[in-house]
Amino acid sequence: xxxxxxxxxxxxxxxxxxxxxxxxxxxxxxxxxxxxxxxxxxxxxxxxxxxxxxxxxxxxxxxxxxxxxxxxxxxxxxxxxxxxxxxxxxxxxxxxxxxxxxxxxxxxxxxxxxxxxxxxxxxxxxxxxxxxxxxxxxxxxxxxxxxxxxxxxxxxxxxxxxxxxxxxxxxxxxxxxxxxxxxxxxxxxxxxxxxxxxxxx
Numbered sequence: 001x002x003x004x005x006x007x008x009x010x011x012x013x014x015x016x017x018x019x020x021x022x023x024x025x026x027x028x029x030x031x032x033x034x035x036x037x038x039x040x041x042x043x044x045x046x047x048x049x050x051x052x053x054x055x056x057x058x059x060x061x062x063x064x065x066x067x068x069x070x071x072x073x074x075x076x077x078x079x080x081x082x083x084x085x086x087x088x089x090x091x092x093x094x095x096x097x098x099x100x101x102x103x104x105x106x107x108x109x110x111x112x113x114x115x116x117x118x119x120x121x122x123x124x125x126x127x128x129x130x131x132x133x134x135x136x137x138x139x140x141x142x143x144x145x146x147x148x149x150x151x152x153x154x155x156x157x158x159x160x161x162x163x164x165x166x167x168x169x170x171x172x173x174x175x176x177x178x179x180x181x182x183x184x185x186x187x188x189x190x191x192x193x194x195x196x197x198x199x200x201x
Contacts, residue, residue: 022089032083035075037061042077049075087111105157106145112136 006012031041033049037060042049050056061073086104089111093100098117104110115134119127138147138155147155148168160168 020089020091022087024087030083032080033077034080035060036078037076040075041080042075044077049077051075104144110144112144 031043031052033042033044034040035042035049035058038058040051040058042051045056048056056074057072058075059072061076084105086106086108087102088104089102091100091102092098096117097120098115100113100115102111102113105112113134113136117132117134119125119130119132121129136143136147136155138149145157146159147157148160150156156164
């Protein structure tokens with residue numbers, strides 16, 4: 001098998017030696033917010049949100065009351081999409097017959113790793129020939145970030161919101177909570193690394 005890398009459906013340069021594909025979203029730890037009104041990137045300071053040049057006044061500020069006079073006011077910060085993600089990567093390991101997806105959201109030197117591996121047919125195990133999925137989970141040693149189970153298959157990453165904490169049971173699952181958040185589909189960049197039968201030389 002050899003990898004074929006495509007970006008939004010368009011094949012990208014790739015050969016049979018390629019084992020990984022990665023997207024770096026925020027490698028330089030840049031601003032995480034921008035102003036909803038003017039669109040400038042913002043940094044939080046002791047005095048409020050300011051632009052790169054230290055300007056805390058938004059020229060497109062809209063006051064609550066209509067005074068009929070042009071005014072400036074504070075920036076309205078909004079999180080920049082993907083600012084929480086350092087990188088995303090897909091890695092294939094032929095010797096283990098495994099594919100790993102790694103998502104880094106905390107320390108950029110680490111990542112959450114999701115791996116699907118195939119147990120060899122001739123393995124001395126009842127799982128011979130099966131596919132196994134390995135996922136991050138609460139309680140694992142040296143985690144990339146703390147995980148708290150919200151409901152089966154979904155975790156809160158990092159600190160649990162104070163309003164939610166009382167509803168988390170001692171086993172880590174939220175008790176009697178059925179508000180399963182479904183993220184709406186939005187178009188974006190997709191990098192797909194799939195395999196085709198290896199060419200004979």
